[in-house]
Amino acid sequence: MRRTLLSCALLLAAGHAVASTAWVSNEKDNSLSLIDMQTLQVTDTLKVGQRPRGLLLSHDNKLLYICASDSDRVQVMDVATRKIIKELPSGKDPEQFALHPNNRWLYVSNEDDALVTVIDTETAKVLGQINVGVEPEGMAVSPDGKWAVNTSETTNMLHWIDTSTQTLADSTLVDQRPRFVEFSHDGAQLWASAEIGGTVTILDVASRAVLKTLAFKIKGVHPDKVQPVGIKLSADGKYAFVALGPANHVAVIDAKTFEILDYLVVGRRVWQLAFTPDEKQLLATNGVSGDVSVIDVDSLKVVKSIKVGRYPWGVVVTP
Numbered sequence: 001m002r003r004t005l006l007s008c009a010l011l012l013a014a015g016h017a018v019a020s021t022a023w024v025s026n027e028k029d030n031s032l033s034l035i036d037m038q039t040l041q042v043t044d045t046l047k048v049g050q051r052p053r054g055l056l057l058s059h060d061n062k063l064l065y066i067c068a069s070d071s072d073r074v075q076v077m078d079v080a081t082r083k084i085i086k087e088l089p090s091g092k093d094p095e096q097f098a099l100h101p102n103n104r105w106l107y108v109s110n111e112d113d114a115l116v117t118v119i120d121t122e123t124a125k126v127l128g129q130i131n132v133g134v135e136p137e138g139m140a141v142s143p144d145g146k147w148a149v150n151t152s153e154t155t156n157m158l159h160w161i162d163t164s165t166q167t168l169a170d171s172t173l174v175d176q177r178p179r180f181v182e183f184s185h186d187g188a189q190l191w192a193s194a195e196i197g198g199t200v201t202i203l204d205v206a207s208r209a210v211l212k213t214l215a216f217k218i219k220g221v222h223p224d225k226v227q228p229v230g231i232k233l234s235a236d237g238k239y240a241f242v243a244l245g246p247a248n249h250v251a252v253i254d255a256k257t258f259e260i261l262d263y264l265v266v267g268r269r270v271w272q273l274a275f276t277p278d279e280k281q282l283l284a285t286n287g288v289s290g291d292v293s294v295i296d297v298d299s300l301k302v303v304k305s306i307k308v309g310r311y312p313w314g315v316v317v318t319p
Contacts, residue, residue: 020276022283022317023064024292025052026309032066033292033308037276037317040294040304046082049075054096055314058121059103064316065121067094067108074108074119079318088124091117096138096180100163101145107161109136109150116150116159118166128166132159138180142205143187151178151192158192160208172208175199182231184255193228193242200228200242202258212258214242221247230272234279239297241282243270250284250293252300264302266293274315285312 021043022035030052034044049068056065057079064077067090074088074097090097091110094117098107105127106119114134118127133152141148141163148161156178160170175197182191189211190203200214216226227245233255234240240253246269252262267286270293274283282295285308292312294304 020317020319022274022276022292022315023055024283024285024308024312025055025066025314026311027051027053027287027313028310031309033312035292035306035308037281040306042306042308044082045309046077048077048084049073049087053313054094055316056097056099057316057318058099059101061318063121064318065097065099065106067097067314069093069095074106076121086124088119088121089117089126090119091115091126091129098139098141098148100141100148101143105163107139107141107148107150109139111135111137111153114152116148116161130159130161130166130168132168133157133171138178138192140181140183140190142183143185147205149181149183149190151181153177153179153195156194156197158190158203170208172203174201175213179229180231182233184233185235185237191231191233191240193231195227195229195245198223198226198228200231200240200253214253214258214260216242216244216247216251216260216263218244218247218249218263221249229270230284232273232275232282234275234297236279241273241295243273243284245269245271246288248286250282250295262300264295264300266295266302267291267305271312272314274317276317277319283315283317285315287311287313 020037024033050070054067066075074090093112116130133155135153138151158172162169175194177196230243242251249263267289269288284293
């Protein structure tokens with residue numbers, strides 16, 4: 001009996017250990033959908049600010065930052081209580097943002113003002129505003145904290161911000177309408193998607209030289225519908241995944257050779273991507289179909305579609 005009880009306790013503990021929660025921003029519902037990643041079911045819906053898009057977690061997973069774009073605010077939610085505890089002065093129309101490794105400086109792209117706003121998340125004070133190109137969108141900070149990189153959709157550039165001075169240091173021309181940037185986990189590469197260009201550009205961070213430009217061709221899909229947006233790179237350096245917008249596919253890329261390995265069919269108008277903490281699953285938000293696709297990373301198969309709110313945009317996963 002004791003052995004049976006112990007076995008049950010261990011099984012319960014193991015189940016609890018692997019449980020995680022996905023947080024999905026619903027752009028048209030002003031809400032977040034919460035998904036239990038063990039049952040793959042929506043367990044809660046939380047009201048937030050107007051037109052929530054970008055989401056990110058503090059490095060200790062205690063805080064969730066929400067770009068409430070039409071509220072012109074970044075909201076801060078306590079993950080444990082699921083309550084908004086404060087709002088940050090983000091500037092106009094925040095859409096995407098990135099957090100410095102110091103867990104304190106937040107870099108926010110302000111699309112309407114051609115600015116990147118830098119906020120101290122502890123004091124809620126603006127540290128600076130940096131002029132960038134027209135319609136800034138994507139935002140990433142290097143793992144060493146040295147660089148913050150912003151994309152400008154209309155200027156077709158990546159803007160390199162020196163975080164030690166909070167000033168613009170350089171700009172790199174890429175293809176039309178760059179939407180998203182992601183550093184490799186070792187900080188050596190930067191991957192940038194170009195929505196209208198239909199490409200992903202991979203750059204060497206040290207030299208800012210282009211290593212490769214990837215173009216995507218999907219059988220039966222018109223090239224105009226292939227619009228790369230969100231990117232996720234696996235921590236082991238094996239894969240890169242790219243959301244291809246109205247092409248309704250996620251591209252799978254060998255992150256070492258830059259070979260396109262496969263295209264996975266997901267929902268309509270796939271926007272953003274997020275791994276579960278163990279990187280066994282990848283989630284894709286599908287704006288037009290109002291659902292989230294669950295991709296098994298080992299088999300590279302879509303295993304589930306989960307209905308959420310209207311126009312899901314951002315997604316993060318807490319342990």
